[in-house]
Amino acid sequence: MPYVNIQITREGATPEQKAELIKGATELLVRVLNKNPATTFVIIDEVDTDNWGVAGQSVTVLRWQEQFTSGVPAGIPA
Amino acid sequence: MPYVNIQITREGATPEQKAELIKGATELLVRVLNKNPATTFVIIDEVDTDNWGVAGQSVTVLRWQEQFTSGVPAGIPA
Amino acid sequence: MPYVNIQITREGATPEQKAELIKGATELLVRVLNKNPATTFVIIDEVDTDNWGVAGQSVTVLRWQEQFTSGVPAGIPA
Amino acid sequence: MPYVNIQITREGATPEQKAELIKGATELLVRVLNKNPATTFVIIDEVDTDNWGVAGQSVTVLRWQEQFTSGVPAGIPA
Amino acid sequence: MPYVNIQITREGATPEQKAELIKGATELLVRVLNKNPATTFVIIDEVDTDNWGVAGQSVTVLRWQEQFTSGVPAGIPA
Amino acid sequence: MPYVNIQITREGATPEQKAELIKGATELLVRVLNKNPATTFVIIDEVDTDNWGVAGQSVTVLRWQEQFTSGVPAGIPA
Numbered sequence: 001m002p003y004v005n006i007q008i009t010r011e012g013a014t015p016e017q018k019a020e021l022i023k024g025a026t027e028l029l030v031r032v033l034n035k036n037p038a039t040t041f042v043i044i045d046e047v048d049t050d051n052w053g054v055a056g057q058s059v060t061v062l063r064w065q066e067q068f069t070s071g072v073p074a075g076i077p078a
Numbered sequence: 079m080p081y082v083n084i085q086i087t088r089e090g091a092t093p094e095q096k097a098e099l100i101k102g103a104t105e106l107l108v109r110v111l112n113k114n115p116a117t118t119f120v121i122i123d124e125v126d127t128d129n130w131g132v133a134g135q136s137v138t139v140l141r142w143q144e145q146f147t148s149g150v151p152a153g154i155p156a
Numbered sequence: 157m158p159y160v161n162i163q164i165t166r167e168g169a170t171p172e173q174k175a176e177l178i179k180g181a182t183e184l185l186v187r188v189l190n191k192n193p194a195t196t197f198v199i200i201d202e203v204d205t206d207n208w209g210v211a212g213q214s215v216t217v218l219r220w221q222e223q224f225t226s227g228v229p230a231g232i233p234a
Numbered sequence: 235m236p237y238v239n240i241q242i243t244r245e246g247a248t249p250e251q252k253a254e255l256i257k258g259a260t261e262l263l264v265r266v267l268n269k270n271p272a273t274t275f276v277i278i279d280e281v282d283t284d285n286w287g288v289a290g291q292s293v294t295v296l297r298w299q300e301q302f303t304s305g306v307p308a309g310i311p312a
Numbered sequence: 313m314p315y316v317n318i319q320i321t322r323e324g325a326t327p328e329q330k331a332e333l334i335k336g337a338t339e340l341l342v343r344v345l346n347k348n349p350a351t352t353f354v355i356i357d358e359v360d361t362d363n364w365g366v367a368g369q370s371v372t373v374l375r376w377q378e379q380f381t382s383g384v385p386a387g388i389p390a
Numbered sequence: 391m392p393y394v395n396i397q398i399t400r401e402g403a404t405p406e407q408k409a410e411l412i413k414g415a416t417e418l419l420v421r422v423l424n425k426n427p428a429t430t431f432v433i434i435d436e437v438d439t440d441n442w443g444v445a446g447q448s449v450t451v452l453r454w455q456e457q458f459t460s461g462v463p464a465g466i467p468a
Contacts, residue, residue: 001366003159003197004337007277007315008345015128015138017344022131024340029318032332033325039195039366041159042131043085050249053256053276054313054351060249079210081393081431082181085159086189093284093294095188100287102184107162110176111169117210117429119393120287121241132157132195163433171362171372178365198365199319206405209412209432216405235444237315237353238415241393242423251422258418263396266410267403273351273444275315288391288429327440327450334443354443355397 001039002029009059010046018044079117080107087137088124096122157195158185165215166202174200235273236263243293244280252278313351314341321371322358330356391429392419399449400436408434 004025022042029035049059082103100120107113127137160181178198185191205215238259256276263269283293316337334354341347361371394415412432419425439449 001197001321001364001371003199003319005317005319006341007317008341008347009313013345015136018128019131019136019139020344021340022136023134024344025316025337026131026134028333028336028340029320032329032336033320035320038133040132040134041157041197043125043159044129044131045125046129047277047279050252051278051280052313053253053260053278054274055272056257056260056274058249058253058256059313061253079165079208079215079431081163081433083161083163084185085161086185086191087157091189093292096284097287097292097295098188099184100292101290102188103160103181104287104290106177106180106184107164110173110180111164113164116289118288118290119391119431121281121393122285122287123281124285130157137157171370174362175365175370175373178370179368182365182368194367196366196368199359200363200365201359202363203433203435206408207434207436209409209416209434210430211428212413212416212430214405214409214412217409235353235399235442235449237355237397239395239397240419241395242419242425243391247423254422255418258422259394259415262411262414262418263398266407266414267398269398275313275353277315286391293391327448330440331443331448331451334448335446338443338446350445352444352446355437356441356443357437358441 002033002035002041004029004040004042005045006042007045007047009049009052011049013044013046080111080113080119082107082118082120083123084120085123085125087127087130089127091122091124158189158191158197160185160196160198161201162198163201163203165205165208167205169200169202236267236269236275238263238274238276239279240276241279241281243283243286245283247278247280314345314347314353316341316352316354317357318354319357319359321361321364323361325356325358392423392425392431394419394430394432395435396432397435397437399439399442401439403434403436 006021021044025042026037026040029040030037052059084099099122103120104115104118107118108115130137162177177200181198182193182196185196186193208215240255255278259276260271260274263274264271286293318333333356337354338349338352341352342349364371396411411434415432416427416430419430420427442449
């Protein structure tokens with residue numbers, strides 16, 4: 001009866017993509033640990049980019065910086 | 079000073095029901111472990127049915143399936 | 157299919173007390189929101205007192221202070 | 235590569251204040267544990283006052299009570 | 313930069329199995345949402361069976377009941 | 391009454407360092423959002439390196455790789 005919590009930034013994941021995450025995470029627990037899928041929970045949290053920080057900055061700011069460069073700034077994760 | 083997090087699907091819990099959950103969880107910690115209610119936190123997360131998966135499917139899909147059957151599909155929790 | 161996470165300091169809760177928390181939290185969700193107990197999860201986290209802070213101090217320090225006073229210091233939760 | 239989750243009531247924190255929380259939490263981990271800021275995550279959850287309970291009541295009710303008193307009720311945290 | 317938290321009962325998952333969970337969850341996020349694996353975190357929590365409840369009982373009790381029956385009790389998840 | 395959860399790998403943080411994290415996180419919430427320190431909780435989770443994954447590998451493996459290179463492998467966070 002595992003519980004899986006997936007946290008991502010809210011940047012347009014579709015219901016189909018979220019369904020794939022649910023299916024994939026459940027299958028992973030079944031395959032690796034032989035868990036019962038009927039009691040495997042997967043909860044997806046979509047977090048506003050103002051509320052997710054990395055490298056000391058909000059993702060809102062990081063995305064804005066990326067627009068003005070040719071890609072992800074060196075050393076800052078995408 | 080306990081912290082209780084209750085995660086449920088967002089399916090119409092009313093403010094009165096949420097107040098009952100807060101009151102009940104607080105009283106539980108006071109009764110069982112003699113905790114101080116003034117510093118017992120209860121946080122309720124309501125999760126969209128697209129974002130909650132069980133048995134490898136989103137609750138959105140499960141609820142839709144239930145509408146076309148006489149009840150909860152065998153082996154799938156309500 | 158709710159998920160309840162109860163976080164308490166690790167200060168000697170017995171298996172019987174933890175079983176009461178599990179039973180009580182499950183009954184609360186059944187009573188208030190008519191949830192199915194068979195798919196209600198309750199997870200208890202016991203946290204070392206060095207790792208739990210309140211009022212800017214660890215609970216280890218707070219408990220030590222309490223030993224040298226007649227009770228909980230004013231304004232600091234028990 | 236620490237992960238920091240800050241939960242607050244949704245009561246008007248501005249993007250600038252949230253950016254300060256992200257910056258401050260990241261710097262704290264760098265200063266105390268020499269963590270790499272590029273892989274320090276800070277996630278802020280803003281919780282509706284109906285969904286946050288303390289002292290057995292929702293913060294919605296507590297805030298309403300405060301309006302009719304000269305301050306925070308005795309023994310109830312702000 | 314997703315964060316994935318997998319909670320399972322502490323019942324003997326090996327380092328190899330946990331490595332598979334980490335690899336599989338990371339690949340899932342890369343495949344479905346094109347996330348950067350270098351900044352995908354996977355945290356596994358192993359929870360004592362006394363501290364995990366389902367159907368109002370601890371998993372410790374459920375496992376003990378299973379030993380005396382031919383399988384999982386009807387309606388109680390494995 | 392904020393709640394802060396700090397998750398780090400279990401790699402020898404001392405009680406003094408954890409006390410600094412508690413103090414610093416509490417002060418941050420007081421300074422930025424004028425929160426009441428008496429009801430600010432900080433919970434630190436120390437996670438075994440087998441149970442923390444990044445870049446699809448456990449930190450146990452990453453640390454072992456670092457021992458055989460002059461530093462952090464390119465593109466993998468420290």
